[in-house]
Amino acid sequence: MKKIMATFGMAAALMLTGAANAQETVHFWYHFDNPENPMSELVEKFEKANPGIKIDAENVPWNSYYDSLYTNLVGGNAPDAAMVKLFAQPRLVDMEALEPLDDRIAAWAGKDDLIDNILEINAGPDGKQYYLPVQYVVLYLYYRTDLFEQAGLTPPKTCEEFLHAAKTLTIDENGDGTPDIYGFGFRGGRGGHDHWGTFVLGHGAKFEKGGLTTPELIKANQWLVDLFREHKVFPPSAPNDGFQEIIGAFKAGKTAMTIHHIGSANDIAQALGDKVSAVPVPQCGEKPWTLYGDESLAIFSSSKVKDAAWKWISFLAEAENNVLFNQATGQLTVTKSGSENWTLHDKRFVDATVASMPFAALLPQTQETSDFVNTVWPTTMQRALTGRISAERMMQEIEALYAQ
Amino acid sequence: MSNQAIAALDGVRMPSRRRLLPYVLMTPAVLVTLLIVFLPMIEALVTSLYDFVLSRPRATQFVGFDNYVRLMQDEVFWISLGHTAIWIGLTVPLQMALGLVAAILLNRTFFWRGLARALVIIPWALPSVVIALMWRWIYDSNTGVLNDLLLRLSIIQTAVPWLADPDRALYAIVVTLVWQGFPFFMVMILAGLQGIPKSHYEAASIDGASSWKQFIHITLPGLAGVLITAALLRIIWVANSIDVIYVMTGGGPGYATHTLPLYAFVKARQNLDFGYGSAIAVVFTLLLAGVVALYLARTRKEADR
Numbered sequence: 001m002k003k004i005m006a007t008f009g010m011a012a013a014l015m016l017t018g019a020a021n022a023q024e025t026v027h028f029w030y031h032f033d034n035p036e037n038p039m040s041e042l043v044e045k046f047e048k049a050n051p052g053i054k055i056d057a058e059n060v061p062w063n064s065y066y067d068s069l070y071t072n073l074v075g076g077n078a079p080d081a082a083m084v085k086l087f088a089q090p091r092l093v094d095m096e097a098l099e100p101l102d103d104r105i106a107a108w109a110g111k112d113d114l115i116d117n118i119l120e121i122n123a124g125p126d127g128k129q130y131y132l133p134v135q136y137v138v139l140y141l142y143y144r145t146d147l148f149e150q151a152g153l154t155p156p157k158t159c160e161e162f163l164h165a166a167k168t169l170t171i172d173e174n175g176d177g178t179p180d181i182y183g184f185g186f187r188g189g190r191g192g193h194d195h196w197g198t199f200v201l202g203h204g205a206k207f208e209k210g211g212l213t214t215p216e217l218i219k220a221n222q223w224l225v226d227l228f229r230e231h232k233v234f235p236p237s238a239p240n241d242g243f244q245e246i247i248g249a250f251k252a253g254k255t256a257m258t259i260h261h262i263g264s265a266n267d268i269a270q271a272l273g274d275k276v277s278a279v280p281v282p283q284c285g286e287k288p289w290t291l292y293g294d295e296s297l298a299i300f301s302s303s304k305v306k307d308a309a310w311k312w313i314s315f316l317a318e319a320e321n322n323v324l325f326n327q328a329t330g331q332l333t334v335t336k337s338g339s340e341n342w343t344l345h346d347k348r349f350v351d352a353t354v355a356s357m358p359f360a361a362l363l364p365q366t367q368e369t370s371d372f373v374n375t376v377w378p379t380t381m382q383r384a385l386t387g388r389i390s391a392e393r394m395m396q397e398i399e400a401l402y403a404q
Numbered sequence: 405m406s407n408q409a410i411a412a413l414d415g416v417r418m419p420s421r422r423r424l425l426p427y428v429l430m431t432p433a434v435l436v437t438l439l440i441v442f443l444p445m446i447e448a449l450v451t452s453l454y455d456f457v458l459s460r461p462r463a464t465q466f467v468g469f470d471n472y473v474r475l476m477q478d479e480v481f482w483i484s485l486g487h488t489a490i491w492i493g494l495t496v497p498l499q500m501a502l503g504l505v506a507a508i509l510l511n512r513t514f515f516w517r518g519l520a521r522a523l524v525i526i527p528w529a530l531p532s533v534v535i536a537l538m539w540r541w542i543y544d545s546n547t548g549v550l551n552d553l554l555l556r557l558s559i560i561q562t563a564v565p566w567l568a569d570p571d572r573a574l575y576a577i578v579v580t581l582v583w584q585g586f587p588f589f590m591v592m593i594l595a596g597l598q599g600i601p602k603s604h605y606e607a608a609s610i611d612g613a614s615s616w617k618q619f620i621h622i623t624l625p626g627l628a629g630v631l632i633t634a635a636l637l638r639i640i641w642v643a644n645s646i647d648v649i650y651v652m653t654g655g656g657p658g659y660a661t662h663t664l665p666l667y668a669f670v671k672a673r674q675n676l677d678f679g680y681g682s683a684i685a686v687v688f689t690l691l692l693a694g695v696v697a698l699y700l701a702r703t704r705k706e707a708d709r
Contacts, residue, residue, distance in 0.1 A: 067673050074458050091459045178562040188568075189656065236565035237545040239657040245546075254546050367459060374674045383658030386570045 024308040025054045029069065029082035031062045038328050046315050053308045066370070073097050073300065080303035081313050083134065086294045086362060087369045090125050094367055098130040099299040104310050105129055110318045113335045122296055125365045131296035134317050135331040137261035138356040139194050139281065139290045140349075142268065144169075144256045146275040147181070155277075159199065159223070159284040166233035169256035183233035185255035188385055189242040193363075193377045194291040195259050199224045202285030207364040212399040213392070220284065222391040225384050239385045261293050263330040265349040278352035280359075292360035295331065368401050376401050445689075452682035459676045471683035481684065484662040487574055488643065488688075491663050494575075495642050496635055498582045503589025504631075508623075510590070511597045521594075528587035536651035539580040543567050543652075567653050570660035577652055577661060581642065589634055596630035597623070629706075636699040643692055664688040 030039065043055045058079070060068060066088055072078050073095060084092070092098050105111055105119070114133065122131040143155050147169055156162035166183025173180040187195050203216045228234045235241070235249060243260075250258045251271040259281060268276055281290045297313035299306055316325055319337040326333050326344065332353065333339055342350065363369045380394040389397075455467045475481050510521050527535065542550050543566035551563040566576040604622050613621070646666045649655065655662045655670060662670075664684060672681025 070458060070676055071673070074461070095459055095461065176561075190654070235546060236563065237568045240565075240568040240653060245544075249546055252546070370459070371675055375670060378654075378656060379658050382570075382656045382660075386568075386657050386660070388570060388658050388660075 023052055023054055024305045025056055026081060026305055026309045026312050027079040028055060028057045028309075028312065029060050029065075029079045030057060031060055031065050031083060032328050033062060036328065038324050042316065042321060042324060045321070046312060049315075050308075050311055053305075053311065055312055066374070070095075073302070076302070078300045078302050080305055081297060081299045081309040084131065084296055084298045086122065086131070086296070086365070087373055089131060090365050090367050091370050092298070093124055093126065093130065097300055097302070098124070099301045099303065099306060100124075100128045100130060101132060101299065101310070102129045104314070105132065108314055110314060110335070113319060113337055114317070115334055115336055115339065118334055121292065121362070122294065131298055132313055132317050133294065133296045133334045134313075134322065135295045135326050135329055136334060137263055137293040137331045138353050138360045139198075139259055139261050139293060140278045140352040140356050141281045142250060142258050142260060142276060142278050144253075144272070144275055145277050147256045155279040156282045158282055162282045162284075163227070163231070163233075166227065166257065167231055170231075170233045179232075181253065182235045182249075182255050183257060184227070185241070185246040185249050185258035186228065186234040186238045187241055187243070187246050187259075188234075188239040188378075188382055189245075190374065190378045191243060192241075192381065193373060194293075196224065196377070196381060197289050197291055197361075198259060198281045199284050201361075202283065202287055202289035204286060207366075207368075207402045209399065209403040212402070213395050216285070218392045218395050221384070221395055225391045228385050229387065239382045262332060262345055262349045262353050263293075265345050266330055269346055269349075277348050280352060280356040288359045290356050290360055292357075292362055293331075294362075295329070364402070366402070368404070372398065372401055448682045448685055451678055452680075452686050454679045456679035456682075457675075457677050467679070471680050472687070474680065475683055475687060480659055480662065480667060481664075483659045484664045484667040487661065488663045488665075490574060491578065492639055492643050494578045495581050495585070496638050498578070499585040499638065499642075500589050500631065500635060502582060502586040503593055504627075506586060506590040507593035507597060511594060524590060525587045527584045528591075530584075532584070532645070532647040533651050535580065535584050536648045539583075540567065540652050543576055568657055570657050573653055573657065573660045577649055580652070581645070581648055584648070585638065585642065588638065592630050592634045593627060596627045600626035633699075633702060633706075636695060636702065639695050640692060640699065643688075643695075664691075 032039065037059065039057050039059070043057055046055060047053065069078070069082065069084075069088075070091075073092075078097070089098075118133045118136065119129060122129070122133050124130045141155065148155065148165070151165075151168050153165050153168060154161075156165050162184075168183070169181060170179045170183040171181045172178060186192065200217060200220045203220045204214065205212055205217055228238055235254065237245065241249075246255070246258050247260065247264050247268065249255045251268055253272075265278070281288060297316060299309045299313065303309055315321055317334060319333075319335045322333045322335050323338045323344075326338075330344070332345075332350075333342070363372070376398060380389065380397045383389045384391055384394040452471055453466060453468060454464055455470065456464045506524055510517060510524065514520075542548050545551060545563045545565040545568065548566075550566065551560070554560045555563065564572070567573050600622065604626075605618055608618050608622060643663075644665055646663065646669055649661050649663065649666055650669070653661045655666050665688060668681045668684035668688065671677045671684060675681075
């Protein structure tokens with residue numbers, strides 16, 4: 001009985017102190033697909049250092065992350081802070097959903113530890129800083145070293161070499177008429193615009209009227225479609241394939257090359273050992289093109305606990321916390337001190353990332369990019385790959401979106 | 405006031421109170437229905453008259469029937485409408501046929517009938533998302549079990565990308581939905597079968613009718629009521645269901661598995677174009693209204709009986 005009374009007493013006392021401190025709760029959204037999630041560890045550490053703040057971190061499934069975010073923002077149910085990508089920034093700024101962070105960043109001790117140029121890359125369309133970077137990647141080409149060696153090939157530096165390698169490595173091992181290995185694992189489903197960009201956008205593309213339908217670009221897109229329809233160097237499931245499928249096929253040895261970033265490196269190296277390496281993507285036009293893959297943290301203007309939210313997101317962008325964060329996502333830290341002693345990836349994948357950085361590009365910072373990524377690119381690409389529309393029509397439809 | 409007068413007033417009041425009572429009792433239900441069914445419907449109707457894109461809230465303006473005019477000129481709308489027709493036209497009859505066969509089999513007596521009836525219900529009891537994920541892997545062209553089986557049986561020579569081929573994807577999903585939905589018909593038909601008096605069959609066999617003739621002249625007419633009601637219900641459900649398609653292909657490749665409700669969903673939720681999405685939903689509701697009216701007429705007839 002005494003024990004129970006004591007427990008009640010303690011609970012009451014806790015509640016009282018809680019009320020006295022006016023505990024604030026920060027609702028935070030993030031997306032990790034790695035089952036080993038260190039978020040609770042980070043939250044615990046943060047809450048210990050900031051007793052007045054409670055973090056309610058929710059892992060939201062990636063497939064509907066932005067759909068849910070936009071509708072919750074409009075419906076008044078938004079979290080206080082969230083993980084966000086650059087392509088969404090123009091839309092979020094237009095919706096007046098973001099809180100400018102310039103003053104807070106300027107006064108923040110961790111600012112100088114951020115790697116060079118990364119704040120500028122993440123600046124908003126109106127020049128203000130809404131995003132606090134938390135990790136980055138650059139897309140590069142994965143290839144099977146053993147298969148390349150057997151065939152006497154070197155990793156492709158141009159699209160001609162790429163086509164030659166892809167054809168050579170589309171191999172029918174058991175002679176049943178169906179290839180058992182395909183040259184390249186192409187992502188035709190949502191998110192595959194980063195593959196497409198490498199082969200097409202390097203030919204002088206501009207996301208504006210007349211900027212996507214030049215003869216060179218249409219020819220380049222036709223060349224890409226032909227890889228699937230004529231040369232048959234992609235698996236037949238390519239039009240629907242997403243991240244799971246391209247990585248799964250590459251790990252299972254069903255494809256000899258694919259494009260992704262360092263986020264999948266450990267997983268792939270575990271499956272293939274030293275039979276896999278990475279190089280920058282091949283150059284297909286006047287200059288190589290690859291996507292800079294970003295992830296930042298932002299605070300929403302609707303939040304009532306902005307100071308607490310800032311404490312939390314800046315905590316995640318600080319050296320050792322940021323390293324722990326990236327351990328879960330498998331991406332690269334945005335801090336200089338964290339990069340110095342980087343042990344989370346094999347060197348060959350870090351080297352490929354660093355070598356790709358000089359020509360890494362972003363998609364246009366406009367509203368239309370959300371629709372391009374989510375619906376226009378996947379449907380037109382799938383229709384072109386399956387022969388429903390021409391490569392030219394695909395480019396026209398994308399241009400029509402941006403020329404509105 | 406005299407006692408008589410009070411008695412007379414009471415006499416008037418009583419019946420009117422009694423007349424009011426049913427309405428009073430119904431009020432909560434009607435209010436809830438109005439609130440959660442009709443209010444959103446009216447809101448959708450109003451939204452469809454606006455150019456309303458969630459990401460550009462300040463650009464919202466009244467545009468009258470512009471969304472509907474755009475819809476009539478939208479190639480994807482017509483593609484989706486065609487797919488919806490194929491989708492309903494194949495799924496419901498196939499589910500019914502499979503359900504009928506299963507029900508007749510399970511209506512016979514055999515020692516593990518109870519177990520068999522429980523097992524057959526499983527597809528109906530599983531969540532749609534689980535079913536969709538399961539079938540996505542069954543159809544997978546690299547590792548899927550379907551291709552593996554067909555290759556081993558030498559029915560096909562090369563692996564078929566069931567869901568990535570625009571000519572096959574819709575039919576592949578129809579098969580999945582038939583599998584998922586046939587237990588519903590089976591349960592309904594099984595109940596219907598048990599309602600047909602045994603004496604009819606006895607009389608028919610004394611008259612020398614074959615099993616086939618008994619099926620055509622006793623079983624089918626006996627089941628007609630159940631079949632029609634179940635089919636009408638199922639048409640409405642199948643027409644509206646997008647979960648399995650969305651998880652299996654997301655409407656792709658291209659527009660190959662777009663149906664109207666899915667198109668409305670993609671427009672509203674992914675492109676945040678709620679005005680246009682609502683217009684699609686309104687048009688589709690009008691198209692379905694015919695089926696709903698048939699269903700309502702039937703239930704009323706049954707209630708009158």
